[in-house]
Amino acid sequence: MARTRFDICLDEVLRHEGGYVDHPSDAGGATNLGITHKTLARWRNISPWWKLPKAEVRALGRAEAARIYRASYWNRSKAGNLPAGLDLALFDFAVNSGPDRAIRTLQAELGVLADGQVGPLTLAAVRARDVAGLIAALCERRLGFLNRLSTFPTFGKGWTNRVAAVRKAALAALAAAGTPIAPISPSSNWSIAVDFLNGYKTYVVAVIMLLAAGAQLLGVELPALDGASAGQMIMEALAIIFLRKGLKGDIGKA
Template sequence: MDRNFDRALALVLKHEGGYVNHPKDPGGATNKGITIATFRRYVNANGTPDDLKRITTAQAGIVYRKQYWDAIRGDELPDGVDYAVFDFAVNSGPGRAAKYLQAVVGVAQDGRIGPATIVASKAKPAGAVIDALCDARLSFLKRLKTWGTFGKGWGSRVSSVRFEALVMIKAAPPAPAKPVPAPKPITPPDASQRLPTPAKRGFWAALIAFILKLFGRKGK
């Protein structure tokens, strides 16, 4: 269930922006954060730079789902954690994002999110996982040689991701309440268990009195 994919994608695209061809960006020209090579791999094998400039949000969604969201198993991670890992993956690669999440939740750092990572992520408070992951991500970015050029934007992005991811926790629907069993119907006692009515009690009392009186006369 991709409950948060559309929302997470919209937030990612805000940070990625439009067409950019920065000379110091090792990724080369991008649009909506997507390179021409990635565009050709997932959208159009014969795509041109002009096609990349005209990429639609729907086409971008195909790329981000296949290359990042599915890679980090976003549909299985807790609310908020899914977006924090997703944005990290878009910015620095799914393998690195997975390893940093695994370090935070205390499982083997193999760079592939599997059942053990999912279980461990759900076992910890989502807010604590998000904070620790964003802290570790920011520390990683500050060690890069390109921090001087892109650091201000990266720092702002991580801060925004932290905020939005924490908001997702609060917006998550509450867990369904356990159904309360209906009370058992009260079964009325059968005739043998019912108390005698006043009329019946009077009848039996009169009968007993008559028998005692009868035997009393014979005794005389």
Template sequence: MDRNFQRALALVLKHEGGWSDHPADPGGATMKGVTLANFRRYVKPGATKDDLRRITDAQLATVYRRFYWDAVHGAELPDGVDYAVFDFAVNSGPGRAAKYLQGVVGVVQDGRIGPATIAATKAMMRATAINDLCDKRMKFLRGLKTWATFGKGWTARVSGVRVDALKMVAVISTPKPSIPKASEPEKPDLITTPAEPAKGLAFFLQLIGKALAALFSRRKEH
């Protein structure tokens, strides 16, 4: 369930910043990407803007999980795609993010991610799904009336999402260093050479000859 949630949330928060209450933002007052309406819905009914400003990390995670991550079935999507869809949902709503993913993978665009969408997403190359989704997301954002105000920030955000999502896809396999086996002592080559004559052989033969000569000499004397 939490396979990539914490990692994806940390990446989302890099783009969300802190407190915002821009009059041109249709979401109204937000803190770290959490709107006052969602804070009231999932954390504290009747919360004020000051309550939202003091949102805790645990409350923040609760809103992001329930309203965005679970809504797009992030835990069931492939690595990288889960983050790209999640960030799209945070920025533009879970229903729109779901529809655009469905358009990328070629299933009915009903805005509800189910078994068919998940299966089609897993069957597609993850890098292709991420790039196509980010391209379609940028096209959607450029068509908004608030593009002139927020376009620069949106462009930087989607560019960052694309890079980080593709990093989650990439599997860098570093070959394990080979550990040399303990070297065995070299064995000398067995070289067969002709046997050398025994040392002192001539002297030994001389002794035998002298002994035989002495023996014969004694027999003659007798």
């Protein structure tokens, strides 16, 4: 039976994670096969998490660890939808620093909305990029984040070696796959543009209103806007902007 990309990437992750540790400077606490005490308790629906004895963490087997990795990191980051090599780079980043941060870092590099969700827009942006360059850039951003952590003096050498090893393995996987990443067609580019504008349409409307108000203040007649004063449009535009920001913040806290 052929091994899947998940199996191969998990081998690389576990090569760096190792066995049971309980380092006093590690915020994760007791950890085995890279699975923390809290993560294992949540996986087993034990609340509060500290009710799970540390002995259970020590006894964790690879089979259960693999199920946790697949559900909480591989599937969460949509690594299975990414080109060989980039799947490993994002998966290992997600395991080490959390899926949300790993995905947002990838999205920041791609120049798409960093919402922590790998959807069609993110995948389309990946297809438009040189994958080798994207792997290198993601690893650089990851290392930059790790360098800013207060625990870098303690764990920095290991983290740096890990990122270097993952980058090497990811680039090797990409070369072995030998599958060129096709550029996005013009229709796909149009779809990306529409998605982008759809996400910011309230801001677009507000900007148009501010421009129209500015034109009125300069004495430019805009017949289509008869009856709306410049001051009224400015106030409404600002209300739109702050209302959207408020809604976005409330949704993010939900």
